[in-house]
Amino acid sequence: MDMRKLEKEIFRRCNELLSLQKPDGTWRFCFENSLITDAYMLILLRNIEYRNEKLIKQITNRILSQQSEDGLWRVYPDEEPANLSATIQAYTALLYSQHFKSNDDKLQSAKQFIIQNGGLKEADLLTKVFLAMNGLYEWPDVPIDPAILFSLPMTAPINQYDISSYARAHFAPVLLMADEKKKLTSKYTPDFSDLYIGENEGYHLEEWVNLFSLLNIRDSYLHLKKEKILSYIQHHIEPDGTLLSYSMTTIFMIYGLLTAGYELNSTVIQNALSGLLKMFCETDGTLHLQNSPSTTWDTSLILYTLLEAGVPIHNSAIIKGAQFLLIQQHTKYGDWSVHNPHAAPGGWGFSIGNTIHPDIDDTQAALRTIAHFYQTNTVYQTSYDRGLNWLLSMQNDDGGWAAFEKNTNRFLIGNLPIKHAKDALIDPSTPDLTGRTIEFLGKFHGLNHHHHSVKKAVNWLWENQEQEGSWYGRWGVCYLYGTWAAITGLIACGVSPQNKRIQKAKRWLLSIQNEDGGWGESCESDKKRRFVGLRQSTPSQTAWALNALTVISDQPTAEMDLAAKWLMNHKKTDYPTGAGLPGAFYINYHSYNKIWPLLVLVNYYKKFVR
Structure with missing residues (x-):
């Protein structure tokens, strides 16, 4: 390792x-997530007849840019x-855009893929729910009004x-529509009759039925009103x-409020649309x-990294960055306080606009x-003490830390017969959050x-260490x-x-290093809950592996030198290394290629050179 070259590269x-x-x-990098946000935004804008064809075309181009060579999306x-x-x-979304018709060549592969794989009924729960909100799928019959969930003592x-705070926020607007099977349609609503495969299409929301049929809710609660949901929404804007x-x-909130009787020109709807428009970022033209601009997260990580580098x-x-963080510290009680x-x-x-969901x-x-x-x-002393x-x-009672709330990990909820119940409906302790928290507390x-x-x-x-020596990361890959x-x-x-368990983890890391000296892991790991390697090394994953080896080792090894050299020569990847929902939602943090x-x-320089 040429240490002089390393110094120059750090500088x-x-x-x-x-x-x-x-x-x-602040530092502002694009939080580039899966296309679901672009698709749903375009559909919303068409349904409310939003008059900005330039924006519609830009979102359409974004969705097209994510199409694979085989005409499908991943x-x-x-x-x-x-x-x-x-x-x-x-x-x-492309049909709603009006720039394409279902028989256009650009969409033929997608249409056939949907039909060959069982049609709309085989989509995931969130997709079927959104289709139902748009009149493109039948709402299911459930044994109770699911909106009761927000009224129970x-x-x-x-x-x-x-249930987790993020599931709660998605459920609330949907529940305003579900019981009365409301829908928001427009002249742009397409005909999906050729995508309904088999009979009783609307009864393939079993996961939705499962959630509310297993709650054992007493009849005495059923008189409670949906005003509780509206109250929840109003207090979380x-x-x-x-x-x-x-x-x-x-987006879901706008659907729920419009079908609950709110006017499109009402303050709450217009403010929501204004907030959404500010969440766009430009990427690759x-x-x-x-879904959630990462301004506060990126700024915190960059400040910490620069300070570690000796700035x-x-x-x-x-x-300036530290003053921004002071302003962003929360002063309100949120759902976490329950x-x-x-x-x-x-x-x-x-995110920069977040004031109640730390x-x-x-x-x-x-x-x-x-x-x-x-x-x-x-001022910083007070801030630090409050934050600490x-x-x-x-800290959860089991000893770990979760993402947003304490002890929101009930066995009953996590084991409901619903796909992603453990990933979306509860907020359990995770190795990544627990590890990073105690690293801060120790360091x-x-x-x-x-x-x-x-x-x-x-x-x-x-x-919670895996048998081969690794740990599963919930919010990164993986x-x-x-x-x-x-x-x-x-x-x-x-x-x-x-420690023998640390050494076991070290052996595991070395066993999966790529020949080029870097590390790469596929998002497939997240779906299969086992490590799936990626032949393409990525800067962030290589940095994570090398950082772990650096804190373990007394001296740099040939494998570590090779990894450091790889990082010095490889600056960028578009592969997503942030995780949101297994098999459904991943993030390409544009900041990660620069931070980690x-x-x-x-860290390598400070430990082995200085």
């Missing part, structure tokens, strides 16, 4: 990041076969706070007009609707920067594995992400690198 990358900062102190490049739900979403066998800062939930805290870019009633607000959210990962990431200013300013107290208070707050909270987390991580987070967390809080390689090159 170059730091300057590049500093040059990309916005005047408000949620990650190496997905085989193609994704039925994504293909239905794209096909539907905390003493009921199940209530709205037993962010200042920018969106529902919890997600574009998907906001197209316009893409981000001084009095640098103007660092000061299961954690004694803690004061103090977390951070993912999460664990963004909080620990922001605190890494705030910690550097602790001794310089009482909130973070510690959110920045001096807590070790003898501290009560950290000891519980360490034990949880040991209990076993590389989880293993990196777990290892760096364990070692930061005092676990010996020679720089961070690990800095």
